Amino acid sequence: MNIGEVASRSGLPPKTIRYYEDIGLINPMRGENGYRAFREEDLHKLTFLGRSRMLGFSIEDCRTLLALYEDRNRESAQVKSVAEGHLRQIDDKIAQLQSLRGTLAHLVQCCQGDDRPDCPILEDLSGRPAE
Amino acid sequence: MNIGEVASRSGLPPKTIRYYEDIGLINPMRGENGYRAFREEDLHKLTFLGRSRMLGFSIEDCRTLLALYEDRNRESAQVKSVAEGHLRQIDDKIAQLQSLRGTLAHLVQCCQGDDRPDCPILEDLSGRPAE
């Protein structure tokens, strides 16, 4: 398989696949013409990576997960631990965004949004203790 | 004021302040020694920028907001529009994260997390239609 085919089959752009080879996530063979020659196994890995990235795992998490995926002696606890760590990060980020959203929504609500210059949003941003 | 003082008064690191000058958000004067000489006005701007960034506005949004802040003929509708756009983006991101969180939490819950290799998380990542 050439890169185009794995790209369409895995859903990842060729650029990304090359990048994944660059950083050592995959290691496809090479044909005589210098083209990458992907095996089914490479395609599986790429699919795995694509799905992991879709779930928001970092590249380093993906590296770990991929290693566990390939390790028949893994303990599922290891996988779960990585996933739980990521879940906590997601929860943190959601909490952050929601708090931020609260502040912003309040500000937006307070602003008349008309043709006059007075604006509680700008007042808040400028640091005055307005409320 | 030297950069150290504006840094501690605005809460922004000196590096960030220099960066903001670099990209044209502020334009402090210079003393004879080559040091940046900040006025109160610069400090106000930096505080404004710090607060805007804390609310998650992009640098380009900050540029727009700062221009509106300085424009006495602004219409509050312009400010509100920027803020509403940002609010929508935040809502989108929260929705994305929550959907992702749902999937991930389900997967984590399904995984035994013991010393055996069987793992529904990896099964899902590998793309099999497991459930």
Next chain:
DNA sequence: TCTTGAGATTCCAGTGACTGGAAGCTTTAT
């Protein structure tokens, strides 16, 4: 056979918003 176009290769640079570090100048304190 020649050509054309698609698809492959590498390498360099840019994204956003900083951040770290090196090398060197100025000021302040001892």
Next chain:
DNA sequence: ATAAAGCTTCCAGTCACTGGAATCTCAAGA
């Protein structure tokens, strides 16, 4: 006088790609 702190600039790195240029290979049509 000297040492430390603070300032300067510039270059490189972060994360995970993405765009583009220049070049090479391959498959199909005239």
